[in-house]
Amino acid sequence: MNTSGPTPDRILQLINGYWATAILGAAAGHALFTHLEAGADTAVQLADRAQISDRGAQTLLDGLLSMGLVELHEGRYRNTPEAAAFLVQGRPVDLTGLARLKLTQLGSLAELPEVVRAGGPVRQAAAEVADSPHWTHVVPAIAAQSVPAAQVAADALNLDEAGEISILDVGGGSGIYTSTWLARNPAARATQLDWAPINEIARRLLAEHQLADRFTCIDGDFHTTHLGTAAYDVAIYSHIAHQEGPQDNVAVFTRLKDALKPGGALVVCDYIVQDDRSGPAFPLLFAAEMLLKSKQGGTWRQSDYHTWLTKAGFQDVTFHAAPPATVVIAR
CATH class of the missing domain: 3.40.50.150 (Vaccinia Virus protein VP39)
Structure with missing residues (x-):
């Protein structure tokens, strides 16, 4: 199979971009970045600290790794410098509240085709x-x-x-x-x-x-x-x-x-x-x-x-x- 031409990988990532918003919003909601910064570096430890399921913790870690927000070294996870700077609760620029907010707004994006046709909002903001x-x-x-x-x-x-x-x-x-x-x-x-x-x-x-x-x-x-x-x-x-x-x-x-x-x-x-x-x-x-x-x-x-x-x-x-x-x- 010739793989030198275009592949659908990036387009599929964009089509499913709402996964990234959901994963980041859920991770912020359960303070995963804060727990990682405090030393919880496995799915089991994170699940215990955040009071979520082991399966849920691993799924969030998989997603965050794919997004470049956590790193994996010999089975241990840690925040990337970017995540440590902006996604740990209490830091000067803590964007976890914004991540949680955007998760609640995903549904409104379905209106965009009609909004594009109308040239503006279709309901009062x-x-x-x-x-x-x-x-x-x-x-x-x-x-x-x-x-x-x-x-x-x-x-x-x-x-x-x-x-x-x-x-x-x-x-x-x-x-x-x-x-x-x-x-x-x-x-x-x-x-x-x-x-x-x-x-x-x-x-x-x-x-x-x-x-x-x-x-x-x-x-x-x-x-x-x-x-x-x-x-x-x-x-x-x-x-x-x-x-x-x-x-x-x-x-x-x-x-x-x-x-x-x-x-x-x-x-x-x-x-x-x-x-x-x-x-x-x-x-x-x-x-x-x-x-x-x-x-x-x-x-x-x-x-x-x-x-x-x-x-x-x-x-x-x-x-x-x-x-x-x-x-x-x-x-």
């Missing part, structure tokens, strides 16, 4: 309702993925040495940017604008990190709430632009420019694609999420952000890699 119980699960689950970008932005702005600055976090969600930044700059103060139930989540996070005394919240919708005039040194607009259309983004950027003091900086973080839409891979895939869940959002190009920010009155726009996201800083 939970994200459009302020008092949805959806937020209790989603906001904490997605928080950790923003930590690397928050650190990249803090480095680019030299926030550690910035002194007594005021920060506005628009649609701040869990408060992860504020928490990261206030921890690095003990003289900074921050205000978050978001819906009231989400602000409550942020207050708890800041209190846990003993930062609540420098953190205040404004309950409201950033589309309509007044942001102030020349009131802040730094503003954050993280993972929001992808759910908004071009006109809305320009409008918000203009209002944020007005809210900043002269010389202030706007930080935008999002999944951004190259101008010819040739990459990066993750933002290209993320476009499907926006088609499923937003009426006019998308994964926008670098040139889109540059155009919008220039229209809003910013003169200096720079892009900083924070894979899989990009941090944009405009002054």
Whole structure:
């Protein structure tokens, strides 16, 4: 048999890609990576620690090995460096909550053929309702993925040495940017604008990190709430632009420019694609999420952000890699 030509292996892996989501979500749900890190290195030991069946533990280990998340040496398993960094509970960037969340969302992907035909969502997304119980699960689950970008932005702005600055976090969600930044700059103060139930989540996070005394919240919708005039040194607009259309983004950027003091900086973080839409891979895939869940959002190009920010009155726009996201800083 001639095996020099194409094989169906990769296509079969893609067709069955939901297996990977399910295996990773189940492994995260049973804290397998945490148990591995603590020294449980066989299926039997993991089953005992996680209180699952031996057969189940071995099946998860087989799947994680195939996905490159665990390694096998002489019958013993261990986390790869990647899994140890991002899938062990309690680590600074703990993505296990996100893995569990995505497992619950697999069913919605079956709507994609109809959504592609319609050009947008075929039912109202939970994200459009302020008092949805959806937020209790989603906001904490997605928080950790923003930590690397928050650190990249803090480095680019030299926030550690910035002194007594005021920060506005628009649609701040869990408060992860504020928490990261206030921890690095003990003289900074921050205000978050978001819906009231989400602000409550942020207050708890800041209190846990003993930062609540420098953190205040404004309950409201950033589309309509007044942001102030020349009131802040730094503003954050993280993972929001992808759910908004071009006109809305320009409008918000203009209002944020007005809210900043002269010389202030706007930080935008999002999944951004190259101008010819040739990459990066993750933002290209993320476009499907926006088609499923937003009426006019998308994964926008670098040139889109540059155009919008220039229209809003910013003169200096720079892009900083924070894979899989990009941090944009405009002054």
